Amino acid sequence: MQSLCEAVGAVYHTRQHNDHAKAGNVNAALPSLNGDLIVILDADHVPTRDFLKNTAGFFLADPGCAMVQTPHSFINPDPVEKNLNIFHDSPAEAELFQRYIQAGLDSWDASFFVGSAAVIRRSLLQEIGGIQTETLTEDVETAMKLHSLGYRSVFLDRSQVLGLQPETVTSLISQRVRWAQGAIQILQMKNPLFAKGLSIAQRLTYITSFSYWLFPYARMINMLAPSMFLLFGVMIYNATIDQYLIYGAPYFLATWIYSDFVYGQVRWPLTSDVYEMVQTPLAAIMLFSTLLRPGKRPFNVTPKGEQLDHDFISSAAKVQSVFFGIILLSLVIGIWRWYVHPGERPQLVFTLLWELLNFIIITATMVVMLERRQHRENYRVPAPAGMKVDLELLNGSVLRLPALDLSMGGVGFSRNAWPAGAGQLASVIRAVHLVDEERSIRSDAIPVKSIDGIGDRFGVQFAYVDQQQLQIVVRFLYGHSNQVTALLAARRRRLGFLAAYAYFLVKTGAGLWYWGRFLYQRGRESYLLRNLRQRRRYDMGKAVRRSRRYL
Template sequence: MTPTDFLPLLLVSGLFALLWDSRRDHQQVRAVVALVPALLVLPYLAWRVTDTLVVPDAQGTLAQVWVWLVAGVELLAFVEMGTFLLIMSRINQRSAQVDALGSSNAMGTPHVDVFIPTYNEPLEVLEKTILGASAIDYPAKTVWVLDDGRRDWLRTYCAQKGVRYLTRPDNRHAKAGNLNHALGHASGAFVCVFDADFVPSRAFIRRTLGLFTDPTVGIVQTPQHFYNKDPIQTNLGLMQEYPDEQRLFFDQMAASRDAWDASFCCGSCSIMRREAIDAAGGIPTESITEDLLTTLVMLRKGYRTVYLNERLSMGLAAESIEGFFVQRERWCRGAIQSLFLPWGPLGPGLTPMQRILFFPTSWLTQYFVRLFLLLIPLAYLLLGLMPLQFTHTSDLVFYQLPLMLGLFLSTRWLVGSHHAPLVSVPASVFASFRLAPTVLASLIKPFGKPFRVTPKGSLSVQGRKVDLVTLSVILLTLVLTLLGLIINVIPELAVVPFNEFFPIAVFWSGLNVFVLALAALLCIEGRRLRSEERFVLNEPAVLKLAGQTHGCVLVDASVDGFHLHLTSPLPTALSAGDVVSLQVQDVGEVALHIVRSAGQRLSGRFVLEPEQRDDLIRKLFSGDYSNQVMQVQTLPMLLRRLWTTAMH
């Protein structure tokens, strides 16, 4: 190799060094960052086509077919990555627009119906959503609980809380049918939809309604934030070190899609113009993802979906491996179903850019690409099949490494601290083993599989479980990769010669072993220590004991438990089992059952009256508090936590 072989690497590194501290909402800089990999891929593809796709006749037909197959999968990966970079090359934030509109004042106070569709969620989940919806700070609203479970206890609960209860004789068309049935009874000018496990903030309607001053807006979608940890965080032990798996989409990609006028309804945490729903003929029932299809139908009727990137609700992320895949399989199948419907991205009435951005490219490609990246070094080490007609290491340095570096740095810059390959790649591999068959099944038979509700609350996690099927396939792939490495370091057993490509294959295999090991961890349910999620409060409170008051700080709290810190020692130390009272902001005086006392720190359980429990739920879940991890911690911290999880 010569120094000039490293010139593209140095140029890419230098360019990103200059741009790295630029503002991420600067549209021109975003376009340049997204364009860099597109420019680098051109010489790379020229080199691949001219120098690496034809193998010598002596290697046989299988070797030639394999090289072409690898090239085809590589092309799919570039299509997926290109679509992602195209989306991310712009971004749109609407908070300033909402501020300028004066929120709902621009619309007056039209009547708003708040729909809470439910099927089998337990009260511990539903009560938070119902109480939160009732607490929305907007006078002209009606809260409807749409019960497809036809439960008498829920009817009674709704009557007690002063909200409307509605059911129907059958569950035809699942959630879409439930919403359509409710539309026949409601008459508001706007309709909010919250899944049974999503709690709206008090400001939800006032922050979203002003955007409807634009008569072309049919839906305002807001991000989905979560107050619990998802299976990726829990199973890898990264509850405080890594954001939930959906933060990349809702915090970054959805805002970027909005800049392309390609936002779509995500079902929950949205508000719709009733006029637009009626123009669409109601909520579409042809797909199990009625939300995406609603956006596509409304687009043909002249109504857009826009995205307001503000935390205006909190909900439950999938709490188990089973729930995670029930949810993802439904999204995947629904996106693919849209290809077979006249209202989908291939049907008439969309612009070329809308077709590109609504086409389910990622669902169709990502899982097969991830699995193929595991297969390539295996095919080389065990069968001697080269992924390309290898020329020289200097060509990889000149053509491939700059492209890989450009893709990594551009992605890292565009998504900021919401993503780390150390976690996202194993998570993607873990999902690929389960979702790749779903993609194939959906392409072969897109319709006919019934709608499945994501299990939540007490219906979700019953102890620590293991996804044995996925774990078995991952471990088999891991063992085969290790076997390929071991065989080829023993001269008498080696399948491939020790040439320039061998160290690359060893490095690639080593990465795959690491990724597969983490993917295996994801198959084992992590421990969930509390039945209710804690929120950090750090607000002043007053402890009452024996007729005297004592200042303290309520450090954190859940619906049933607390942790507080006394500002000074008590005259008489408390012990486990003691009952005292605490004055809590927005709740009042509540009884405390002490479970643990250590110096000036007290922990225990709330002893609440029903009205106090309702007030505490409204306080914790109506928008003022959050326990989310908003950015990725440092690489050493992630590695330490992953090592600790693996060893336990």
């Protein structure tokens, strides 16, 4: 890293200890900086080339502007998206916060720093003593401090940074628990309701943003309340069917309609429920300890770029299986009570429907608990519009084909686009040129290392010779924010209420089939291994008996 910094003219700054993690690193470097603005990026975040062009102007227009925050966008699936196989055909989970909540906060001058993909005015950051370090969410704490002094923030709703999400369930939970603990620390140690300098709107928005992270307790009540009636007869909803149809059903229907109308393009039914349930059991325990002792806690960096070479069951599955068992048992007992106690049917109608919805949520959560293997080192993204690939053939001719996708490791194109009579792919391609027809850009030749194909797609793997060739691919992959915007827009679409539920049920069903195959294969491997061990013991015993006979 130090050699790379020297090569590109950057200053490599280090220190003897790692106190306060990233916040401490930034604060240690502050005295040696002299620029007006500071760009803060996580190690796994890559900005587009027009990042500063799109953000710096806000500071020129407003001397009181302390910070410009841009959305976080991701190139890889998180464990929920990967294990449920919903990454490519459903909206990104972060879109609701990045596109709607932050934009709403910005209208009240309350959008906050989220740790990366942001530009901060150096003089104002130094005025407050650097990045704040009293809580685990040092980014939000810093934004609240700047807001309390009357400085303003801007949220620019334009995705200009691509990063990595956690690859495993435990990594995801670790990341979200840290965010939740930091939010609770701020509520207890620096309560926005009583912080000096904040406007009423800022106090309310900060309180609602932080209090959201108490959701594990609401989620546990929501998941277990129907079981209290179905298993123990504890009345949780004392109403007749007519009363529910008059009062309850319209409320839920209005909620679904409103949610779909406001943010249906980026959040479908059941998505939030599954994400919350994945986190709830372990987060509830950690949050309780934070509520009791909100003081200093260690900052654990979220693992990124993990490679999973085999399927395995997450360690978080144990506690989720308890919830699954309780809800499944409740449904069975509820059906039994429907026939044995007909007088309870008005209450059973509501609780059984509620429990059925909980069963769908917990089943999808159990699907997520089976970690699917992930071999890919470089994640593919759909090729930008207008991008082509010039294939340089061994006979000297050049064949131009539309690119399907691109990664740091190679480029993909359609087998159907390969003309008949051009020869075998693997034997005639020598090098590739990346072409952007919209901007009239054609790269130098990049040698080909290997070619592979699956179905109708062929992939060419790059064999980089020097750093310049690597930079060429980076420019095509992260060249312009329009590419990132198009990548996210391709996943946004509105899906009707019933269609969204059907989509989730299909994905959950496919996940259960994957679970079944996994358990069958593991059971078969265990059976074969047990037989092999028994055979070895038998052969060893037979050999011992034979040797004794000779002796």
